[in-house]
Amino acid sequence: MYDNLLERADEYRERIDTLRRCMAEQSVDAFLISDQDNFEYFSGYKSLFWASKARPFFLVVPKDSDAVVVAAAAEARTFYQNSELPPGLAYQQYSGFIEGAVDKVIEVLGQADRRTIALDYGFESFGVGSFSLIDKLKTQFPAAQLVEGADSIWPIRMIKTPVEIAQKRRALEIAHDSFHHCLKNLALGTTEKQFAKALTLDLIERGAESVPWLPVRFGRKDFAYSLPPTDRALAKNDFIWVDVGCRLFGSISDVNRIAKSGRVTNEEQSIYTQVRNMTIATLSTIKPGMTGADVYGTFEVYAQETELGLPSATASRIGHGSGRNLTEPPSIAATSKEILQEGMIIHIEPKYELEIGVFQLEEVAVVTKDGAELITKLSEEKFPEALG
CATH class of the missing domain: 3.40.350.10 (Creatinase/prolidase N-terminal domain)
Structure with a gap:
């Protein structure tokens, strides 16, 4: 650093x-x-x-x-x-x-x-x-x-130094790796609280200084995303939704990952793939000089080309900046006038709350001179299965 x-x-x-x-x-x-x-x-x-x-x-x-x-x-x-x-x-x-x-x-x-x-x-x-x-x-x-x-x-x-970007990249890596490691040991009957505790211990072991943000949700839909983990036990075919905010050197990770406690169906894999692809594609189009609304507009085009259309989630944006805070300006929303500049860190995380489950993946990039560079370890191409 x-x-x-x-x-x-x-x-x-x-x-x-x-x-x-x-x-x-x-x-x-x-x-x-x-x-x-x-x-x-x-x-x-x-x-x-x-x-x-x-x-x-x-x-x-x-x-x-x-x-x-x-x-x-x-x-x-x-x-x-x-x-x-x-x-x-x-x-x-x-x-x-x-x-x-x-x-x-x-x-x-x-x-x-x-x-x-x-x-x-x-x-x-x-x-x-x-x-x-x-x-x-x-x-x-x-x-x-x-x-x-x-x-x-x-x-x-909003403009991060190379050191801040390196810190963020490392925090994101810890969050991603910890989720997938703990997923391997997840068993039916484990409660949200127990999984959150396992994640916290693993995050600290990997170098995180603290874990101020760690919602864990089991089920299929109607998730209260900011509710602290509860005593709800993991059941067969539940979705596992986690948003990891571990702090390292003043930077906080904020990366969302999902999995399923059972075999993933073809329909679920198709939706997962579409959400993942439009998330990554939106980040890849970012260039300095665009506004947050411009980026949202590119996402709209990708979304409308899928069978999913635009998400109907309650959040008014599909992305945001970050640094020391979990979320920071700029917003990636239809009304955002903030201009993206080299050195900004941008999260893209459209959330699809569907009858069969909540689909959301969060990827992060830093705005460069000519475009954007991904700084997350990308979500898996295949919808992760726990207990599969």
Whole structure:
């Protein structure tokens, strides 16, 4: 991945520098970051204390001075023992809880004239906030305009570095291999919870750092896709639907795979093949400069040439970006105006909820200079059979 820690620290510094350039273009005087993924993406600072909401973290990026991590006093040793922090990143500690954090943020912003202050609120960003933060910003800077900063952050985060792409590729490989390995040991009567546990242990054994997203569904249809695994036992001829989100080096895999607990019929194989082919074909047509709607349009053409037609699933899109988050911009949907650029990671995963079962395969590619390169290990050509 990285040859040394200095390379990683330099990448975080470049991210902050890029954010500053965006700030200058949009006349933003200071940026306050508190969404965990945004915070870690720009600062490189890792802490386990995100598990608690008692003492929040902020990254303050003024236009005219070094970026500053604002964290609780108890974080001081953690900060100075982090090994990948960008050069020049400062640390300011506070005592207490949210009020102490807010007061320290105001202090760090200082007395300078701040006309526009951005916060990482808005589209797919969930920065930590309170009325106290907003009120004190307005009191300290009465002439300042407070704006949502998500639209400034995503153009940076959507473009992945070669290291991020390598991390994603490895996470996807782990997810794919773990599913097929655990499938070999799956037995009738195994519950969704038990299969999820086996998958989790195998994913960790293969190198995943954590598994924050792992829905497992047994049955044929009416799947509640985000429901945690249940005590439902695997029955003969059930479909096995799994979406694996294992985290590695900050990237999360997100790859969907399916199988059947029994012999696959000719009809099932035909549908599986059609869904697989249109998924791969859609990815293969991607080029920089296309919009998400353009990509969706190519999928529509492929889908309408099959006996299946367009999927009737409830999701409003057939794909999305990803990185640190399970799903990220851009969306692959009929209404998407986002323009694909080199370095973006794109997932395609049309879902067909049919009477005989749910058919869905997720493949992932990175947008290249001339097209797109697959970074998943492709789903099997034959519909996988467990207990076959």
